[in-house]
Amino acid sequence: xxxxxxxxxxxxxxxxxxxxxxxxxxxxxxxxxxxxxxxxxxxxxxxxxxxxxxxxxxxxxxxxxxxxxxxxxxxxxxxxxxxxxxxxxxxxxxxxxxxxxxxxxxxxxxxxxxxxxxxxxxxxxxxxxxxxxxxxxxxxxxxxxxxxxxxxxxxxxxxxxxxxxxxxxxxxxxxxxxxxxxxxxxxxxxxxxxxxxxxxxxxxxxxxxxxxxxxxxxxxxxxxxxxxxxxxxxxxxxxxxxxxxxxxxxxxxxxxxxxxxxxxxxxxxxxxxxxxxxxxxxxxxxxxxxxxxxxxxxxxxxxxxxxxxxxxxxxxxxxxxxxxxxxxxxxxxxxxxxxxxxxxxxxxxxxxxxxxxxxxxxxxxxxxxxxxxxxxxxxxxxxxxxxxxxxxxxxxxxxxxxxxxxxxxxxxxxxxxxxxxxxxxxxxxxxxxxxxxxxxxxxxxxxxxxxxxxxxxxxxxxxxxxxxxxxxxxxxxxxxxxxxxxxxxxxxxxxxxxxxxxxxxxxxxxxxxxxxxxxxxx
Amino acid sequence: xxxxxxxxxxxxxxxxxxxxxxxxxxxxxxxxxxxxxxxxxxxxxxxxxxxxxxxx
Numbered sequence: 001x002x003x004x005x006x007x008x009x010x011x012x013x014x015x016x017x018x019x020x021x022x023x024x025x026x027x028x029x030x031x032x033x034x035x036x037x038x039x040x041x042x043x044x045x046x047x048x049x050x051x052x053x054x055x056x057x058x059x060x061x062x063x064x065x066x067x068x069x070x071x072x073x074x075x076x077x078x079x080x081x082x083x084x085x086x087x088x089x090x091x092x093x094x095x096x097x098x099x100x101x102x103x104x105x106x107x108x109x110x111x112x113x114x115x116x117x118x119x120x121x122x123x124x125x126x127x128x129x130x131x132x133x134x135x136x137x138x139x140x141x142x143x144x145x146x147x148x149x150x151x152x153x154x155x156x157x158x159x160x161x162x163x164x165x166x167x168x169x170x171x172x173x174x175x176x177x178x179x180x181x182x183x184x185x186x187x188x189x190x191x192x193x194x195x196x197x198x199x200x201x202x203x204x205x206x207x208x209x210x211x212x213x214x215x216x217x218x219x220x221x222x223x224x225x226x227x228x229x230x231x232x233x234x235x236x237x238x239x240x241x242x243x244x245x246x247x248x249x250x251x252x253x254x255x256x257x258x259x260x261x262x263x264x265x266x267x268x269x270x271x272x273x274x275x276x277x278x279x280x281x282x283x284x285x286x287x288x289x290x291x292x293x294x295x296x297x298x299x300x301x302x303x304x305x306x307x308x309x310x311x312x313x314x315x316x317x318x319x320x321x322x323x324x325x326x327x328x329x330x331x332x333x334x335x336x337x338x339x340x341x342x343x344x345x346x347x348x349x350x351x352x353x354x355x356x357x358x359x360x361x362x363x364x365x366x367x368x369x370x371x372x373x374x375x376x377x378x379x380x381x382x383x384x385x386x387x388x389x390x391x392x393x394x395x396x397x398x399x400x401x402x403x404x405x406x407x408x409x410x411x412x413x414x415x416x417x418x419x420x421x422x423x424x425x426x427x428x429x430x431x432x433x434x435x436x437x438x439x440x441x442x443x444x445x446x447x448x449x450x451x452x453x454x455x456x457x458x459x460x461x462x463x464x465x466x467x468x469x470x471x472x473x474x475x476x477x478x479x480x481x482x483x484x485x486x487x488x489x490x491x492x493x494x495x496x497x498x499x500x501x502x503x504x505x506x507x508x509x510x511x512x513x514x515x516x517x518x519x520x521x522x
Numbered sequence: 523x524x525x526x527x528x529x530x531x532x533x534x535x536x537x538x539x540x541x542x543x544x545x546x547x548x549x550x551x552x553x554x555x556x557x558x559x560x561x562x563x564x565x566x567x568x569x570x571x572x573x574x575x576x577x578x
Contacts, residue, residue: 191541196552 020237021247022175023315027105028226028251029178030312032259033283033305034112035223036266038376041276043216045206048199050217051263055256057442058224060435061387062252063410064394066245069231070407072491073240073498076326077231077319078390083330085393085400087482089468092332094389096464098228099323099354100457101382105225105316106153106358107365108375109309114148115280115372116306120299138367146366150359152310157355160317163344171311178308182258185287185301189265193290199268206272211449218380218445223259225383227251229315235322241500245408262286279372281305317355324350331483334471368452377450381457384443391436395429402426403510404491405503424510528573536566 036047043050068081076083078098083091118128131144159170208216227248234240262283266275269289278285283305288298325347328337341348361378365371394410402424413427447454472479488511495504539562546555 187538190558191538191545194555195550196555197550 016238017243017247018172020234020243021251022171023229023318024226024247024251025175025179025254026171026226026308026311027229027315027319028224028255029175029258030109030308031223031225031255032262033116033309034109034312034372035220035259035376036262036286037275037277037279037282038372039216039220039223039263040266040272040282041279042208042212042219044208044212044272045202045204045267046208046213046216047267047272047275048260048263049203050213050220051223051259053217054220054224054442055259057221057435057438058227059252059256060410060431060438061224061390062227062248064387064391064432064435065227065231066248066252066408067406067410068390068394068397069234069248070241070244071404072494073234073237073244073500074326074494075235075322076330077228077234077323078386078393079323079332080231080326080330081393081397082389083332084487085396086389088330088332089480089482090389091330092327092468093461093465094386094393095323095327095332096461096468097382097386097389097457099320099382099464100460101225101228101379101386102316102320102323103354103358103361104375104379104382106156106313106320106355107149107362108372108379109313109316110149110152110156110358111145111362111365111371111375112280113152113306113309113313114145116284116302116309117148118145119281119284119302119306135367138369140369141366142371145371146363149362149366149371152313153355153359153362156310156314156317157351160314160321160351160355161341161344161346161348163346171314174307174311178304178311179254181300181304182262184293185283185290185297186258186261186265188293188297189269189286189290190261192292194265194268196268199264202267202272214445215449218384218442218449219376221383221442222376222379224255225379226255226312226315228386229319238498239500240498241405241407241495241503316358317351320354320358321347321350324354330485331472331475331477332468334475374452377446377453378456378460380446380450381443381453382460384439384446385457385461387439388436388443391432391439394432395436398429399426401487403507403514405506405510407503424513525573525576528569528576532566532569532573534566535562535569539563539566 039050040047065077069077072080072084074080076095079091079095082094121128128142128144132140132142135141207213231244234244237243266282266286269286274285275282281302284298284302287301288294290297324333324337325340327333328335328350337350337353338347339349340346361375362371365374368374397404409427410429410431412430414430416426416428446457469479477483491507492504495501495507539559541559542562543556543559546552546559
């Protein structure tokens with residue numbers, strides 16, 4: 001039976017409200033720095049439309065995560081919600097899809113971070129293209145860029161091994177610098193350089209065909225991946241029921257505004273072909289076009305871009321390690337992963353193993369000749385597949401567990417009568433159904449248009465599922481059946497440990513009412 | 523919020539709105555862009571008015 005974790009190996013609750021926001025921002029706020037060039041290359045004149053379509057879906061994903069992360073503030077995020085809602089196998093499948101995303105997060109953003117730092121190479125007299133070589137059957141491998149990426153991942157492994165306190169502080173300082181930089185670029189860009197006619201002309205004359213638009217809008221979803229981080233860090237957040245909804249909704253709006261602003265600004269400053277050609281440093285190229293401040297803004301933006309993308313990669317290391325920690329706690333992965341470092345209190349084994357996976361992914365992506373596109377393909381698959389299961393779980397949990405207090409609910413609900421007299425009313429979430437359809441559409445686009453994502457993504461999930469099967473058989477656990485778990489004790493423990501005493505009292509009352517009615521345990 | 527901060531925000535919004543409006547008219551004559559300028563200026567004026575009301 002899965003038990004709440006022992007006091008000895010519990011993750012420490014030392015992330016504040018600002019820290020929680022910055023963990024999310026570090027992950028999702030940086031995405032536009034990576035996505036703009038990739039999306040422009042695919043969605044052409046319709047780049048802002050592609051971002052808007054993905055943004056609407058993201059908004060719904062954000063609301064779903066806000067509800068679930070504030071109700072169940074434990075490390076694990078989507079995997080934990082799916083485990084509770086749909087059982088062990090689906091919980092594992094969701095976890096493996098999200099794990100794919102976190103490892104890609106590490107590798108993709110390490111590649112992107114190097115791309116921004118490479119902006120400075122010409123001024124140092126170094127031509128990045130001169131490092132492109134052919135290695136046997138692999139054509140166009142950029143050796144310097146690959147080495148830079150591996151050095152970055154190594155650095156991140158080291159700082160995460162030492163502990164979250166240091167990582168949170170790095171995130172907070174760098175995040176503030178990045179937000180100020182973004183605000184300056186957006187304001188100066190719109191005021192001094194943006195040309196609405198250029199954007200409209202591109203939209204009118206260079207609108208992509210359906211295939212390219214679907215590819216572009218499904219790539220655009222990668223600019224909104226990262227809210228999961230708030231859920232991941234919710235186990236380490238003080239008073240999560242109060243903090244998580246606040247930080248989560250601020251984050252959703254912040255990221256949405258910046259993503260739309262940068263895509264609209266970019267298309268009003270440059271032809272989409274230029275943005276597409278600079279997939280490594282698109283925001284720096286946008287800043288370069290701004291008069292008066294352009295000469296200073298471009299290198300500043302490259303620096304900020306490199307750093308913010310670096311902290312995004314860092315949050316990937318953190319989230320991957322916490323997700324595997326959660327999965328091993330619930331016997332979806334071997335216990336070996338749940339060990340916490342005796343001195344630093346970090347899940348050091350998972351940090352090393354899954355950051356190691358990111359290293360392999362980065363090497364393979366470079367060998368494919370188009371590192372960023374390859375990684376972005378897989379990133380989109382993992383995110384949409386995981387989110388799809390999260391939406392289903394949210395709907396199921398509204399029925400299965402109406403007793404857990406929800407400090408935040410997705411808006412637009414239909415009240416349904418409880419199962420027996422006096423049972424709590426169940427509110428059916430209409431927006432979750434719309435979100436499910438939206439994410440389902442984007443997953444369909446990914447499978448239809450992403451040549452690598454549709455093969456490598458499901459292959460990853462299947463290999464992980466095989467590993468899961470072998471582990472459960474060896475451990476004498478049923479592979480396809482859910483283990484009996486005392487979710488009520490787990491929820492009590494979580495709320496007490498999070499110091500959410502009012503919610504705990506509310507929960508106890510709901511359970512007492514259920515017991516009085518002679519209801520069955522969920 | 524301190525009065526000085528409100529005044530600063532108001533002045534910045536007013537100046538930015540004015541620049542957008544002038545650029546819109548002189549450079550590309552886009553009505554939407556001009557409207558953004560007017561909106562920024564209106565926000566700036568509202569903030570300055572708010573600051574004046576607080577001080578009196």
